[in-house]
Amino acid sequence: MSTSDDQERIAFEAAVYRRLRDHLRERGDVQNIDLMNLAGFCRNCLSNWYRDAAEASGRPMTKDEAREIVYGMPYAEWQAKNQRDASPDALAAFSANKPHS
Numbered sequence: 107m108s109t110s111d112d113q114e115r116i117a118f119e120a121a122v123y124r125r126l127r128d129h130l131r132e133r134g135d136v137q138n139i140d141l142m143n144l145a146g147f148c149r150n151c152l153s154n155w156y157r158d159a160a161e162a163s164g165r166p167m168t169k170d171e172a173r174e175i176v177y178g179m180p181y182a183e184w185q186a187k188n189q190r191d192a193s194p195d196a197l198a199a200f201s202a203n204k205p206h207s
Contacts, residue, residue, distance in 0.1 A: 127152065131178045134188035143199045152176045 130136070130149055138148035150173070157172035173181040192200070 127176055127178075130176070134184070137188075137190060137192065137196075139192045139196045139200055143196060143203065146203075149173075149176050 130152075138150060141148040142151075153169070153172040153176040156175055157167045157169065160167040160172070170181065177184040179187075
């Protein structure tokens, strides 16, 4: 693969990430626990992966900084605006399927 092909692939991947991030920002009604139960990842996972990538490149980043990049606002603000109490069924499903990292 040539350098230009690799740069194009990276640009496409970045565009896809931004589109996913923006979509999740617009869908505050979709709860993180529901994302975890259905897809095995959530907004917090994305922020952790973002932070991991930054730190792997030598750019220190706090958990709060990474979350604000993904959420588009401070995490506490997003929680107050969007987060609902999880249903007993959602909590049970999460407990049964939570990742072991």
